[in-house]
Amino acid sequence: MPELPEVETTVRGLAATLDGARITRVSLNRPDMRRAFPEGLVQALTGARVTGLGRRAKYGLIHTDRDTTLVFHLGMSGRWRIDPSQADKHDHLVLETADHRYALNDARRFGFVDLVDTPALDDWPAFAALGPEPLGETLSAAHLKAAFDGRKQAIKLLLLDQRIVAGLGNIYVCEALWHARINPRKAAGKVSKAALERLVPAIRDVLERSIDDGGSTLRDYAQPDGSLGYFATRFAVYGREGEACLREDRGTVSRLVQGGRSTWFCPKCQR
Numbered sequence: 001m002p003e004l005p006e007v008e009t010t011v012r013g014l015a016a017t018l019d020g021a022r023i024t025r026v027s028l029n030r031p032d033m034r035r036a037f038p039e040g041l042v043q044a045l046t047g048a049r050v051t052g053l054g055r056r057a058k059y060g061l062i063h064t065d066r067d068t069t070l071v072f073h074l075g076m077s078g079r080w081r082i083d084p085s086q087a088d089k090h091d092h093l094v095l096e097t098a099d100h101r102y103a104l105n106d107a108r109r110f111g112f113v114d115l116v117d118t119p120a121l122d123d124w125p126a127f128a129a130l131g132p133e134p135l136g137e138t139l140s141a142a143h144l145k146a147a148f149d150g151r152k153q154a155i156k157l158l159l160l161d162q163r164i165v166a167g168l169g170n171i172y173v174c175e176a177l178w179h180a181r182i183n184p185r186k187a188a189g190k191v192s193k194a195a196l197e198r199l200v201p202a203i204r205d206v207l208e209r210s211i212d213d214g215g216s217t218l219r220d221y222a223q224p225d226g227s228l229g230y231f232a233t234r235f236a237v238y239g240r241e242g243e244a245c246l247r248e249d250r251g252t253v254s255r256l257v258q259g260g261r262s263t264w265f266c267p268k269c270q271r
Contacts, residue, residue, distance in 0.1 A: 002074040003169035004058055004134070005210035010080055011060045015053040017082065017100050018062070022049045025096040033092055033106055034075060038115040044068055045095065045115075057130055057167035061121075069118045071126075075110030130166040134203050139165060141196040148188035148196075155191055156184035157259050168203070171238050172210065174264050176203040178237045183270045184263045185256070209234065237264040245269060 002010070026042045038044075048064035055061060062070040072078075081091070081103045091103035093113060104113070116124050131147075132138035147164045148155070158164055159173045177184050179202035182195050191199075213234065236246050237253050241264060245251040251268025 002058070002078070003171055004055075004167040005172070005207055007058050007060055007074065007167075008055050008211050010074070011053050011055045013082070014060075014062070014080055014102065018050050018095075018097070018102060019053055020050060021097040021099070023047065023064075023095050023097060025094075027094040027096075028092070029094070030092050033078075033109045034112040035114075037093070037113065041113070041115055045070065056121075056127055057133070057162060058169070059126070063118055067118045069116050069121055070113060071116055071121075071124070072104065072113045073111050075106060075108065075112070077108045078104065078106035078111035081105050129163050131162065131164045132166060134165050134168055134207055139200060139203070141193060141200050144196045144199065145193055148191060151189040152187050154185050154258055155182060155188040156263055158188045160259070160261070165203075170261050170263075171235075172203070172206050174238045175206045175236055178265060178270060179206060181270055183267075184258065184265050237266060240264060 023045050024047070026045045028037055028042060031037060044066065045064065045068075048066050048068070050062060051065050052063045053061060054063065058073065060072045060074075062072070064070070081088075083101050084091070084103055084105075088103070088105055090105045090107045092106060092109070093104040095102040104111070114124075121127060132143060144164070148158060151158060156173060156177065159168055159177075160170065162168075174184070176199060180195060180199040182191060182199060240253040241255040243253050245253055245266040245268060247266070247269050249268050251266040253264055254267055255262055255264050257263070
């Protein structure tokens with residue numbers, strides 16, 4: 001599933017040519033993806049000018065001069081294709097401007113789009129319950145300490161709770177916990193303030209490095225121009241079960257299952 005860095009990379013790729021452009025044509029090649037396309041979507045976007053692009057958690061945002069925002073989620077396999085050389089049967093939504101064509105392609109159709117009044121974005125149900133952005137100033141050790149206070153659940157599981165931190169996914173939680181030397185099984189309420197002060201910059205660093213690398217190309221994800229991200233080549237623990245830890249203590253990366261998701265970590269250096 002495309003995670004926060006992949007969505008951020010997608011948004012930046014689209015913004016390079018779509019920001020400021022006027023949408024001249026909108027095509028729906030099927031009635032739905034995971035959900036039905038919003039009623040009136042074609043009429044709302046045709047002729048609108050894009051005033052900016054953004055991201056909230058794992059959602060991409062395309063703002064228009066009609067005070068409406070197209071919100072998109074890439075699901076498991078979704079991606080935007082810019083100026084594809086030929087149409088594809090999985091191009092479900094197509095936006096055209098005078099100079100470019102943008103196709104939202106999703107073979108599994110787990111993604112979706114919605115149309116939201118821009119002034120009401122913060123109150124959109126999926127956004128209203130979200131915690132702070134991991135790359136924003138509101139994420140702090142103090143915030144995590146308060147959110148974890150008295151909690152017996154493993155810290156790995158609570159970091160995946162979007163109400164605590166918005167947009168964190170399995171890959172980057174595993175990697176950040178390794179960088180902060182925190183055992184993913186440890187009860188969140190027992191993690192020290194000092195450890196959380198290591199964790200916050202570790203989260204930011206892992207995400208920012210992945211964005212710089214164009215994301216992690218796993219399964220179907222690719223950037224809008226078709227190029228592949230290469231952060232996967234830098235994984236410290238994710239997917240490396242049985243391999244040597246990258247730290248000098250030479251522990252061995254282990255895998256366990258938490259909440260139905262695989263967790264990779266080094267038992268020797270993450271305590």
